[in-house]
Amino acid sequence: MPTFWLVVLLIALAAAGFYGGRRRAIATAAGNVKNLHSLPSYYGYHVALSAFVPAIAALLVWLLAQPMFIETRVSGMIPAAAVPESSSIGLVMSDVRRVAEGLDLAVEQGLLSAREARNAVAGEQDLRALMGEVGVALGSEVRPEVLKAAQAYRNLSHAGRTAMTVVVTLLALGGFASAYVRTHKDFRARNVVERAVLALLVLAASLAILTTVGIVLSMLFETKNFFGLHSWTDFFFGSTxxxxxxxxxxxxxxxxxxxxxxxxxxxxxxxxxxxxxxxxxxxxxxxxxxxxxxxxxxxxxxxxxxxxxxxxxxxxxxxxxxxxxxxxxxxxxxxxxxxxxxxxxxxxxxxxxxxxxxxxxxxxxxxxxxxxxxxxxxxxxxxxxxxxxxxxxxxxxxxxxxxxxxxxxxxxxxxxxxxxxxxxxxxxxxxxxxxxxxxxxxxxxxxxxxxxxxxxxxxxxxxxxxxxxxxxxxxxxxxxxxxxxxxxxx
Amino acid sequence: MNDMTLMEKTVETQNIKIAAKDVNVYYGDSHAIKDVNVEIEDNTVTAFIGPSGCGKSTFLRCLNRMNDTIDICRVKGDILLDGEDIYDKRVDPVQLRAKVGMVFQKPNPFPKSIYDNVAYGPRIHGLARNKAELDEIVEKSLRRGAIWDEVKDRLDAPGTGLSGGQQQRLCIARAVATEPEVLLMDEPCSALDPIATAQVEELIDELRSQYSVVIVTHSMQQAARVSQKTAFFHLGNLVEFGPTGQIFTNPEDPRTESYITGRIG
Amino acid sequence: MTDLSQNPAGAAPRKHGGSLLEKSPHTRKRNAAETRFKAYGIAAITAGLIMLLVLVTTIVGKGTGAFQQTFVTLNVELLEAKLDKKGNRDLADIKKVTTFGYAPIIKGAMEAAIEDLGIETSLKSKELAGILSKDVAAQLRDYVIANPDQIGQTVEFRFLASSRVDGYLKGRVTRDSIVNDKNISAEQLDLVDALAAAGVLEKTFNLDFIFGADASDARPEAAGIGVSMLGSLFMMLVVLALALPIGVAASIYLEEFAPQNWLTDMIEVNISNLAAVPSIVFGILGLAVFINYMHLPTSAPLVGGLVLTLMTLPTIIISTRASLKSVPPSIRDAALGVGASKMQAVFHHVLPLAAPGILTGTIIGLAQALGETAPLLLIGMVGFIASNAPETLADGLLAPNSAMPAQIYEWAKRADPAFYERAWGGIIILLLFLVTMNTLAVILRRRFERRW
The missing domain is CATH 1.10.3720.10 (MetI-like)
Structure with missing residues (x-):
């Protein structure tokens, strides 16, 4: 669970930032806490927050946005002809995700090398049996388009994952460093920290709005899809x-x-x-x-x-x-x-x-x-x-x-x-x-x-x-x- | 009215309407009224005065058993209305309150039309046999409440839309409509401005001709202006009771004098 | 003075002329109406209380059975010939014997027991084993695989009786009701009576119901609520970890810092409306956003926890704001007066004083979330058998699981009425949790309630 370890890393950085910032502040005041503008712990919080908050925010946004991005990219790769008559692009995409998941599991369990998974070609191996072995049941043989899309899906996910780890870590380190450098006895740490805390409070309060928006949007989109497939007059005025x-x-x-x-x-x-x-x-x-x-x-x-x-x-x-x-x-x-x-x-x-x-x-x-x-x-x-x-x-x-x-x-x-x-x-x-x-x-x-x-x-x-x-x-x-x-x- | 008229007031002896004998009232453990004896006459305005918390309102509420609505309140002693003990088991407080009406400190018209406010009492007591009779009672009561001319064109308007003074006169008219024999008024002017107060005071004086009126008031001037008899309460005791002129000019008890001259209060 | 005052008294008609000591007919009529009205009120309260009583007695009456279960104690000879033909105790070989292969052993054990006890019966060996649960073979196989060295020995086992037998002992199944039942016959019940008399078959406390896992449709006697209880626990952990900090932060902002502007109004309106949105709508939100969009795993307690968090937030915010509001302004003024910043005043002084109230509100919010079912249906926490207890935290959050109310719903839907007893029993456990939480909240409130 790399995301989990990333979060652990962020927490560790924040903790280190707290002690580092605090110590540096005391050092710049020549050991006399009275010379500081704010209490020493505020300098600590300042560094910790700078390291943690932007990075975790980036992490959350990335986690939310990546699936949508990959989904549109990969579904664009599937030719319309590859979608069977009775099916839809949505169903094909769920096959793609299942195959990608199966490949991941196979690699994890050592049944395939990473290289084999990347280069597997449909028809050469019995992928369906392999998938079955790792617990991913497939309804039919893996079709070449699906396998190709699944491999692209995996590649994009992996690339995204890596990029995310890099970006988040950089943000955290950058935040840590800039805050650490700014830590000085005349720096108004308390004011900055309090402004940041206030921003967090506002964010928490805005979640209520976000929830309502989420409720309305999630239902609105699907309702729009529904009215694309079914007449709204029947829905509102029909009798059966x-x-x-x-x-x-x-x-x-x-x-x-x-x-x-x-x-x-x-x-x-x-x-x-x-x-x-x-x-x-x-x-x-x-x-x-x-x-x-x-x-x-x-x-x-x-x-x-x-x-x-x-x-x-x-x-x-x-x-x-x-x-x-x-x-x-x-x-x-x-x-x-x-x-x-x-x-x-x-x-x-x-x-x-x-x-x-x-x-x-x-x-x-x-x-x-x-x-x-x-x-x-x-x-x-x-x-x-x-x-x-x-x-x-x-x-x-x-x-x-x-x-x-x-x-x-x-x-x-x-x-x-x-x-x-x-x-x-x-x-x-x-x-x-x-x-x-x-x-x-x-x-x-x-x-x-x-x-x-x-x-x-x-x-x-x-x-x-x-x-x-x-x-x-x-x-x-x-x-x-x-x-x-x-x-x-x- | 001023001091001159006060001096001239002749105190005629009237029938005794309400007689209280050794009345004690307890709120839970606290002893609110102590051994009060008082006789209230018919066709007289009797004022209860005293510093706040002295028990004058509590005693007033005993006279029509409004204290029954408070769970922890106990009343001991006898209160006789026309010789009948109103705390007798056989007495229904509902019937008693029809005889002993009450007007409250804050004007409290019901959220109904002016007409329905006044008609409320006659309706529940079944005083009118038909609509015409009810109309008659309402008009008579509003006239007696000295508010008829102001509201006769808008009887269907809500009672809560009137001004404070009008509301209080409406409440008096409402109380009068049940044909009571005694009217209790608990600081009826405390929420009113001076002009409205003057109007209500004038009304009280007129009501004396037909009812025995008991008024609790904070204002000694008001007591002097409207009442013929005055009772001074202090810390739950009835300190002094007598003709208003005498209480204000020549009190017997030093506590009364202190209160009247403004040393306690 | 007007003319009126000079008129002699008595001009007004006296309509209440009668004595006070006699009630007029009109008053009597009114008093009767009063009594009737009062009776309606008493009737309403009584009706409400009777409904509560009926509900509670129904739950207790129908649910306590789930805490008792019928077991059969048997000596089983673990025949080497059947279980390990090669005799070299190779685990791979032992595992090859399916539960099917254990059936003869169980039949044999039943026959032996009946012979020992000297019970006369015309039943065939298959029917003898029919009074045992279908779960027994699996239980035996698990034991053998765990203890291969016991093969060839005779071991004493406590086997679950089948749900019909269990129901017979509890009075749910009668000789009349089984006339058309393929799963049990009157002769088998005779045997059950004989075994019970001999003390081999007995009803005991059923710990497995509280801690065990759900079982398939054919084995109601083996179903337990333990795994879904863990599912609920993990959901509550998510709710607590998210709803409490977010709720407190939002309340602090709204109560202490929010300026009077459109954003604040907007938030306030949203919170009061979210509190009244039907719970099923939150389920739709969870399905659309967490599962369809974010691809979080279906049936995972994490998703359930997220949905319940959004549902619980308004409750927590409303109670937290109330307890922040009850801290008098003088406390804030005192802190500001000695030079604390507003943030310090709130976090150092107001928040600790409001903590008991916040805690109480949170517990009540959690209790609400614990009993919520409808949104869980939509995110897939029903319709399967929650059979494996999660082993790690990640497993607990992400592996498919059920939750107590969802498990109860699942049982209520199943065809075999033996599951209904489980459903009622599950409700007893659920209500015990709710009662405990609410009692805790009341105690906290009493203990720390402060009158300023």
Whole structure:
């Protein structure tokens, strides 16, 4: 792992820089620390940072950029004729990478000399068997174009790796040297170090922006590819979801959106009344002891991972509902075919959202000024009249915001619907039928065998982007409403 | 109003509306009100004065059991309204508070329209049989709150949009709308500017004709201006209670004198 | 004074004329409404608590079985004729005998045991061995390869019973439920009863479930959560190593240094929105950026850790900022007053005082990340058998592995209901971790909470 050793080298250089810089600073001050502009350790940090930061930054950028560079160079080498009818350049390139990896492993294990690997010609040796021996399984014989591309891939990777090592090491040494030379008792080491630290802090904070940009870009690119392969009118306005890996899929989001919204609606139907009444009781009626007991217990529900709720839906709630409504069930009706259904997922998701709604509403109800309640009670209103006619109207905007946040949670929830909702995309009003959602389809299209050149896989990115926009919109709206509400009472 | 009118005030004896006997109030471990005895008369404005933290507001809140809403607060002793103990088990505080209305320190109109603010009390107590009656009650209350002329054209506007003084008069109108017999006012002018204060004080004087009014105030001048009886509280004790003129001109207790002359407070 | 004040009292109608001591019918009606309303509240709380109770009892009730496993103790004669025909103990020769070749030995051991105990049975030797796990042959072979000198000896082994037998002892499998089951018959269950009575077959604590590796579809009795636990551990290491420093640095900047400008606003908006982005979207990001673009290995805990880091960052930033904010400005002023730079004031004084709060927030963030499943599905941490425990740090980070929640999902998807017990058991372990972490956070908060 050369990169690993490179990083170790950088760390070692930084450590050496710290001691070297420190010692040199003290030496220039003739051993008297008081003559220094800054504390001695700042001179150390200065040298260490100069050696480490530019080099590690270059290393990271290089690691990010090199694959893209090599990929474009190598894929340019493959003639269009070498791409089989049923395949794509992407698939050929993954073959190329596998072969290159296999050659690397073969050299590493001594099965091939470096020279043999470089000069191997397809057909002369049984490369497929060789690859198999080092654990790289190939679907077919290695074709000459692929082998050539793989060798070029290896050469470029090796050259890139070497160049990277050289550049990074030079940068580190250069940074070390220039900082070391500048180290002098009048040098304002502290100011420089502090500016560098501040820059690092800004960088860390900007990661949030970078993540958002990453999310949007990664989905946007693939979505663009998807719309190149599939009509966007079918995606947004079609009526059927029927992916078919042999082509001719109908990929419309509408039936998925229907399932998503229906399940979220049922979840809110459970969570909002229970959560809201729980919040009202806790904030207006409950004694301190009850509050101290019930509130944390309810909040445990919020801390339980969604996989647990998913399992609960799949193995407990679903079968229980099927026992009630299914064939041979207690009610003697035959309304439910299997354990998965909109109701199964909705109920369990509702349980999950109870503490979410209740703790948000609790905060919001508590923000209603006591003077409001006093005013009402002072007129002879009962507590419930006060809550219903004064506190609730005053808290309404905030509670609407809380419900919107809960809705956004419900729409983006994955595990419960993956395990409890089913896989059939359809428009139906029957909550006992199984339906599917946007998130479940993302999971099923992106797990297992995926081919990033087919619309059936790429549609997941379009779904993801839609989901992102949908939840983001809800969140922004909810946060805006809640903020406006809080300002009103501040 | 000035000192001259104060001197001229005739103190007529009225029926006793509220009688407090040996009232003690505890907040958890702290003893907030100690053995207070006081008799509040009908058609009179009674002022509670005293330095902050002396218990005057606490005592006021005992009179319509607003202290019930505070968990750690305990009240001992008897408070009789028209001869009936308001802390009796059979008494429903809801019914009591309809009889003993309250106006608070900070104007606290509900986030509803002006009309709904005033109609709130009559609605919950079922005082109006139909919309026409309710309209009548609202208009009468707003007139009695001396704010009708200012809001009659915008009854649907939110109560929170009024100025501070208007809000407080709206709150008084809201309290009056439930047809109380006693009006408790907890420093009703402390959040108002001088002009609004003057308007509210004038209103209080008018209200005396129909209600027994108890007002807690920080301002001795205000007590002198609006009240006929004054009670001086100090450290939870009722130090002195008597006709306002007497308390301000000829206090019996040295502590009262110190407070009035500004040595403690 | 107005005219009004001169009017005699009593002009106003007194509508509450009745005694206070009697409740009017209207008041009674209102009090009934009050009671009802209060009852709704109590009902809501009770409903929430009942759901919690049902959830917990279901988990405990269905999951504790996974911590018990049925074993059969057998004396096995390691026949030289079968295992090392040449007799020269050459490891290469011994390795040539496949697990298939061990089947007769196991059958023989079963027959011998039954004879010793004097149990009457009409079962054939193959059916006798059927009550044992399919894992047994491999276990035996591993032992022989590790101890070739034992060939020819008789050794006592503790073998896993098959999942049907295990289920029979736990009450999951009954004589009614196996009527159409090809894997077990009523006669075999009779044998199981006899062996259990003889003490050869018994249910004991199942350490292998906690520390063992996953097993294939046919061997639920051998599946354990240990390897995926390591996968989770390595992911948490990545999250801790990245999210804590980055989160703290970002919080320090935003709370202490950030000027009021568009960049700061932008960062703030982004952080609050990222906190609410569905976790599956982070999975898509991980797949597109870390795997498809950067070609990091699929199913690697490193990638999982990176994705979870991005997810956890907003949580850590929000709690760190709260604890930085709770350090009063007077501390900063005091440090600046003695000539410290702003950076020194923050790093020497504010940060140490905020450390307990930061730690608490970090633990809670880690607990959240530990239970997260959806993004792991997309970066390939399910769908295979996590069978090998990683041996080195690099292996732990880069070799394909699963994670606890992903492993639970994997079990829940499998056809054999015996895996469901494993899934519930896995949840118990996962929840134990979460409870421990949250308790730690609460203790830290209590211990170091400071009121300024």
């Amino acid at each position: 979801w029927a992916p078919n890996f042999r082509g001719g899929s109908e990929l419309s989001i509408l039936p998925l959106l229907w399932g998503t919204l229906y399940i979220s609606f049922i979840a809110l139907l459970v969570a909002v009344p229970v959560g809201l009444f729980a919040a009202i009781y806790l904030s207006e009626y409950a004694s301190g002891a009850v509050r101290a007991f019930a509130k944390p217990l309810l909040e445990i529900l919020a801390g339980i991972p969604t996989i647990v709720y998913g399992l609960f839906a799949l193995l407990t709630v679903g079968p229980a509902l099927a026992d009630l409504f299914g064939k041979g069930g207690l009610l003697g009706v035959e309304w439910m075919a299997g354990a998965t259904s909109v109701l199964t997922a909705g109920l369990v998701m509702g349980i999950m959202l109870i503490p979410f709604v209740s703790s948000l509403s609790d905060d919001i109800i508590n923000a209603v000024p006591q003077a409001m309640r006093d005013g009402s009670l002072g007129l002879g209103a009962t507590k419930s009249e006060t809550v219903r006619q004064v506190v609730m109207p005053a808290a309404l905007p905030g509670i609407v915001g809380a419900v919107l946040l809960a809705a956004s949670r419900a729409i983006g929830e994955t595990m419960i619907v993956v395990m409890g909702a089913g896989a059939i995309a359809k428009f139906s009003a029957n909550p006992l039928e199984s339906m599917t959602t946007i998130t479940t389809r993302i999971v099923s299209q992106l797990t297992g065998d995926t081919d990033f050149a087919s619309p059936e896989t790429l549609v997941a990115f379009a779904l993801g982007l839609t989901l992102f926009v949908l939840t983001l919109g809800l969140n922004v709206l909810a946060l805006y409403i809640v903020r406006k509400y809080r300002e009103q009472y501040e």
